[in-house]
Amino acid sequence: MKALLLRDLRLAVRAGGGFGLSLAFFLIVTVLVPFAVGPEADTLSRIGPGVLWVGALLATLLSLDRQFALDHEDGALPLIATSPLPLEAVALAKAVAHWLTTGLPLTLAAAPLGILLNLEGASFPWLVLTLALGTPALSVIGTFGAALTVGIKRGGLLLSLLVLPLYVPTLIFGAEAARRGAMGLEVATPLLMLAGITLGALALLPFAAGAVLRINLR
Numbered sequence: 001m002k003a004l005l006l007r008d009l010r011l012a013v014r015a016g017g018g019f020g021l022s023l024a025f026f027l028i029v030t031v032l033v034p035f036a037v038g039p040e041a042d043t044l045s046r047i048g049p050g051v052l053w054v055g056a057l058l059a060t061l062l063s064l065d066r067q068f069a070l071d072h073e074d075g076a077l078p079l080i081a082t083s084p085l086p087l088e089a090v091a092l093a094k095a096v097a098h099w100l101t102t103g104l105p106l107t108l109a110a111a112p113l114g115i116l117l118n119l120e121g122a123s124f125p126w127l128v129l130t131l132a133l134g135t136p137a138l139s140v141i142g143t144f145g146a147a148l149t150v151g152i153k154r155g156g157l158l159l160s161l162l163v164l165p166l167y168v169p170t171l172i173f174g175a176e177a178a179r180r181g182a183m184g185l186e187v188a189t190p191l192l193m194l195a196g197i198t199l200g201a202l203a204l205l206p207f208a209a210g211a212v213l214r215i216n217l218r
Contacts, residue, residue, distance in 0.1 A: 033051050049178035173190045
């Protein structure tokens with residue numbers, strides 16, 4: 001599993017479809033928002049956590065279709081499936097690699113980019129915390145969606161349509177926790193819900209992704 005994880009990390013860096021593309025998209029979204037809603041500091045500060053969460057969510061979609069598609073195209077996926085490593089572990093390794101190359105960089109970049117949206121100092125720790133809790137769920141859910149669409153030509157659009165509705169609960173509780181934290185309100189409930197979604201996704205979806213891969217490889 002470690003070897004597969006390191007392999008996916010190297011491929012993501014070499015192919016240029018990992019953190020570089022996601023960070024560029026995240027930056028573009030953050031820069032364009034003030035042009036769309038106006039430069040009023042109060043407005044930007046109020047909508048900032050939600051905008052950054054939406055930007056991070058959309059940025060994670062950019063590299064999802066590459067998780068299994070490249071291995072399927074070059075014939076590596078059937079070989080991986082015949083290895084002693086179960087497909088559930090393969091799916092988990094893919095999700096971890098995606099988070100390390102996409103979710104983690106987006107989490108670390110959120111605070112500097114928040115300056116562009118005039119976020120107050122109290123907002124930054126909560127924004128980073130909620131993204132750190134929520135982005136693993138985005139990667140795992142995305143890995144499940146990628147397993148569903150493996151082998152489908154031009155399945156990127158279908159993957160986005162399948163995954164986006166599953167992302168909504170993570171987005172709601174993540175953005176709400178960040179907003180409440182910035183306003184000094186109680187954040188325990190949305191944080192616990194966000195953590196529960198992530199833990200549930202980590203516990204269940206690798207098995208679902210493994211089962212789907214077995215069906216698609218038959």
